[in-house]
Structures are given as C-alpha cells and as structure tokens.
Amino acid sequence: MLMPEASSPPRLVSLDALRGFDMCWILGMGGALGAILKQMAPNSALTSVVTTQLDHVDWAGFRFYDLIFPLFLFIAGVSMSIALPRRLAREGWWKTVLHLLARAVILVALGVLVSGGLNDGWAEIRWLGVLQRIGIASAAAGLLSLILGWRGLLMCVITLLVGYCLLLGLVPVPGIGAGDFAEGRNLTNYLDSIWLPGRKYDGNHDPEGLLSTLPAIATALLGLLAGQWLTSGRVASRKVMGLVVTGVVMIGLGWAWHPFFPIIKKIWSSSFVLVAGGWSALLLGLFYWIVDVRGWRSWTSPFVWVGANPIILYLLSGFGLFRLVSERLVGHPGKDWAWMTACVTFGLMLLLARWLFKRGIWIKV
Numbered sequence: 133m134l135m136p137e138a139s140s141p142p143r144l145v146s147l148d149a150l151r152g153f154d155m156c157w158i159l160g161m162g163g164a165l166g167a168i169l170k171q172m173a174p175n176s177a178l179t180s181v182v183t184t185q186l187d188h189v190d191w192a193g194f195r196f197y198d199l200i201f202p203l204f205l206f207i208a209g210v211s212m213s214i215a216l217p218r219r220l221a222r223e224g225w226w227k228t229v230l231h232l233l234a235r236a237v238i239l240v241a242l243g244v245l246v247s248g249g250l251n252d253g254w255a256e257i258r259w260l261g262v263l264q265r266i267g268i269a270s271a272a273a274g275l276l277s278l279i280l281g282w283r284g285l286l287m288c289v290i291t292l293l294v295g296y297c298l299l300l301g302l303v304p305v306p307g308i309g310a311g312d313f314a315e316g317r318n319l320t321n322y323l324d325s326i327w328l329p330g331r332k333y334d335g336n337h338d339p340e341g342l343l344s345t346l347p348a349i350a351t352a353l354l355g356l357l358a359g360q361w362l363t364s365g366r367v368a369s370r371k372v373m374g375l376v377v378t379g380v381v382m383i384g385l386g387w388a389w390h391p392f393f394p395i396i397k398k399i400w401s402s403s404f405v406l407v408a409g410g411w412s413a414l415l416l417g418l419f420y421w422i423v424d425v426r427g428w429r430s431w432t433s434p435f436v437w438v439g440a441n442p443i444i445l446y447l448l449s450g451f452g453l454f455r456l457v458s459e460r461l462v463g464h465p466g467k468d469w470a471w472m473t474a475c476v477t478f479g480l481m482l483l484l485a486r487w488l489f490k491r492g493i494w495i496k497v
Contacts, residue, residue, distance in 0.1 A: 144362070146423035147210060149432035150415060152439030152485075154203045159438065159449050160478035162186040162197065167471035191315055192394040194407055201262065201397075202351050202408035203415065204442075208270045209355020210416065214363055216274055225278065232274045238497050239267025242443070246450035248331075257330040258338075263446075265340045265348055273352035282360055285353050292350040293402035297393045299343070300401075313394050313401070320344050320399040334398070344400040351400075354382075354409040358416055368425045375417030382410030437485040444495040445485060454480045 166186050169179040185196040219228050243263030250257065276288055304310040305322045312318055321337035332338040340348075358378075362371055386395060386406030395403045422428050438445060448454065458477040488495070 144214070144420065144424055145429060145432065145436065146416075146419040147207065147214075148439040149423055149429075149435040150419040150439070151204070151207050151211075151442060152432075152435030152437065153419075154200060154207065155438045155442045155445065156435065156478075157186075157197070157200050158204075159445055159481050160454070160474065164471070164474040164478045167474040171471045188397065191398065192313075192396050194395050194397075194404070198397045198404075199408055199411050202348075202400075202405070203412045205266055205269060205348060205351045206355035206358070206409060206412035206416075208266060209273055209352040209357075210359035210362065211355075212270060212274045212277065212352075213356045213359025216277060220278070228278065229275065232271045235497055236267040236271035239443075240264045242447060242497070243267070246447055252331075255330065258333065259330045260328065260338055260340045260342070260345075261333070262340060263443075265345065268345055269348040269352045272349045273356050276353065277356055282357060285357055289350045289353050289357075292346050292353075293405060296343075296347045297389075297402045300399075301393070313396065313399070315398070318399060339398040339400075341399075347400045347402055347405050350402075350405050351409060354405070355412065358413055362416070362420060368421075372417045372421045372425070375413045375420070379410040379413035379417065382406045382413065384410075386410060434482055434485075437482065437489040440489050440494050441485060443497050444488075445481060448484070449481065454478075454484075 163186075166183045169176075169182055173179050187195065188197050189195055216228060219231060223231070240263070243261045243265075244257055244259065246263065247258035247261050248256065276285060280288065300313065300319045301311045303319050305312065305317065305319055308317050308322075310319075315321065315334075316337065320341060320343045323343050324332060324337035324341040328338060328342050333340070358375060361374055364371070366374075383406070386403045386408075389403035389406065393401055393403050395401060395407055397404055397408075423432055454477045455473075457480055458473055462472050462476050464473075
C-alpha cells in the first residue's frame with residue numbers, strides 16, 4: 133500500500149527534463165529535424181535513417197517514434213509515485229481517490245475537445261484518444277498504488293500482459309478465429325468495431341481503443357514502479373544500475389515474445405509494452421545519472437521549460453495555434469523552404485514554454 137511519507141524527496145530535475153524531451157518530439161522537434169535533413173542532405177543515408185525512425189511503423193515492429201507516447205505514459209507513472217504520497221499525507225485517502233478520478237475525467241474531456249469535440253455531432257465524437265488514454269490508464273495505476281505494495285503492482289503488470297495475450301490468442305473473432313494479430317482481424321479491433329461508439333481513428337477501430345487500455349495501464353504501472361525505485365533510499369549508482377538492467381531485460385523479453393505476440397503499438401501488445409517500457413527505463417536511468425547525479429543540467433533548460441507545462445502546450449499544438457502563427461509569419465514558402473515553417477512552429481512553442489516557466493506559470497491537470 134502507498135503510505136504517506138514524512139518528508140518530500142528532492143525534486144528530480146531529470147524527470148522534468150525527460151518529460152520535456154519526450155514532449156518536444158510530439159510538439160514538432162521531429163518534424164523540424166526531418167525537414168532540415170531533407171533540405172541539407174536529401175539523399176544521404178543519415179537522412180533516410182532519421183526520417184524513418186521519426187515515423188511510426190505501419191503495423192508490427194518498433195521505431196523510435198513508437199516510443200514517444202508510451203514514454204509519456206511511463207513518465208506519468210513515475211510522477212505519480214512522487215506526487216501521490218504527498219497528496220495522501222496532505223489530504224487523505226478519499227480526497228486522493230477523488231483527485232485521480234477528477235483528473236481522469238478532465239483529461240478525457242480535453243481529449244474529446246482536441247479531437248474535434250461536438251463540431252460534427254455526437255456520432256463523430258472520438259471518445260478515446262491520446263489524452264483519454266493518459267487519463268484513464270494513469271488513474272487506474274494510481275488507484276491500484278493506493279491499495280497495493282510493489283509486489284502487488286508487479287503482479288498486476290504480469291496479469292495484465294499475460295491476460296491480454298491470452299485474450300487475443302484464445303478468444304475467437306467471428307468469421308476469423310483466434311490468434312490472428314493482423315489489422316482489422318484481431319480481437320482488439322473487433323471489439324472496437326462493435327462496442328466503441330463515435331468516430332474511430334482507423335475506420336472501424338482505434339489505436340487507443342477499449343481492450344488495449346488494459347496493457348496501457350501496465351505501462352503506467354511500470355513507470356510507477358520505476359518511480360518508487362528511483363525515490364527509494366538506495367544509493368544513486370544502484371538506482372541507475374537497477375533501471376538499466378531492468379530496461380535491458382524488458383527489451384529482451386519483449387523481442388523474445390515478438391514471434392508469438394508481435395510488437396504492435398496500435399493494439400498496445402504485451403510485447404510492445406515490454407520493449408517500450410524497457411527503453412523508457414533506460415532513458416530514465418540515463419537522464420537521472422546525467423542530470424541529478426552528475427549535475428550536468430545546462431543543456432536541459434529547453435526541455436525543462438516544455439516539461440513544466442506539457443498538457444497546455446499539447447492542447448495549443450493540437451488546436452493548430454503554433455502552426456497558424458508560424459504561417460502568418462513566414463507565409464507558405466515553396467518546397468525548398470518548407471523547413472522554415474516547421475522550425476518557426478517549433479520555435480514558437482519553445483518561446484511560449486520559456487515565457488510560462490520564467491513566470492512560474494505551471495498549468496497542471
């Protein structure tokens with residue numbers, strides 16, 4: 133069970149920096165980098181490799197860009213391991229539960245809004261999406277942490293991943309059968325097609341759909357467990373080594389599972405959870421060692437600015453504000469200058485992030 137702590141641990145600048153690093157890829161850093169490389173060296177091997185990694189795989193497999201979303205959910209779990217004990221000590225159990233539920237409702241509402249809201253009527257609302265998944269999965273992980281210790285949370289992760297694999301492997305899809313993981317033929321997509329109302333991102337199914345919410349909870353739980361380890365009383369070198377070893381083991385287990393249950397982000401497969409969770413643990417350990425242990429922080433400033441206000445920056449980006457202002461400033465340049473729009477768009481986001489941070493404005497949900 134998560135118990136109140138007598139004193140708050142020191143703030144992890146590495147966590148703020150890692151959150152901002154992750155959000156920068158979502159908010160245009162990848163697009164700017166890819167546009168610059170295509171302009172400077174359109175036919176180089178480096179450009180080909182980087183631009184490939186800055187795009188999602190079509191279905192099965194794993195690229196760098198497939199890590200961005202689960203890394204944010206993992207970081208949300210790490211943050212809860214720090215914030216929930218403080219809230220529990222300050223407000224008590226029931227108010228902490230209500231906070232988790234209220235936050236989930238707010239994130240779901242914001243997710244619906246950024247996906248178009250009611251613009252096209254009830255039938256076209258996208259009920260599940262990125263913010264909705266963050267809200268639901270992080271709330272579920274947080275509630276579990278209030279009643280279970282680390283062993284119980286670890287058993288929840290194992291149960292969710294193994295159970296999800298068994299469901300997709302053994303429960304038959306009408307007209308197709310069991311154990312088919314292809315797009316549109318698996319149990320996850322099938323349940324979305326018959327039970328998920330409103331507009332789906334991929335036709336009759338959604339990458340943030342109903343059944344795949346279960347393994348997403350496991351991602352948040354992995355982050356929560358990592359946060360508990362990171363804020364424990366162990367020496368820094370042991371914390372880093374634990375994250376690195378655990379990360380390598382999870383990546384290995386995920387790829388070993390891949391031939392039997394493929395790594396597929398769009399259904400959040402159990403093997404995907406392990407590979408993404410492994411890389412997330414490695415990045416957390418790396419950032420913690422560099423930023424908080426070694427004290428090399430000067431390079432992290434832009435990431436810390438963004439990491440302080442990730443949700444509001446995501447919403448403004450989702451509504452197209454930065455792109456709109458960028459196009460007003462630079463117009464619609466031709467193909468040879470397309471990189472300028474991407475860079476100005478990202479730069480405007482950074483300027484707003486810095487302005488908010490320097491004035492101590494942290495808009496939290």
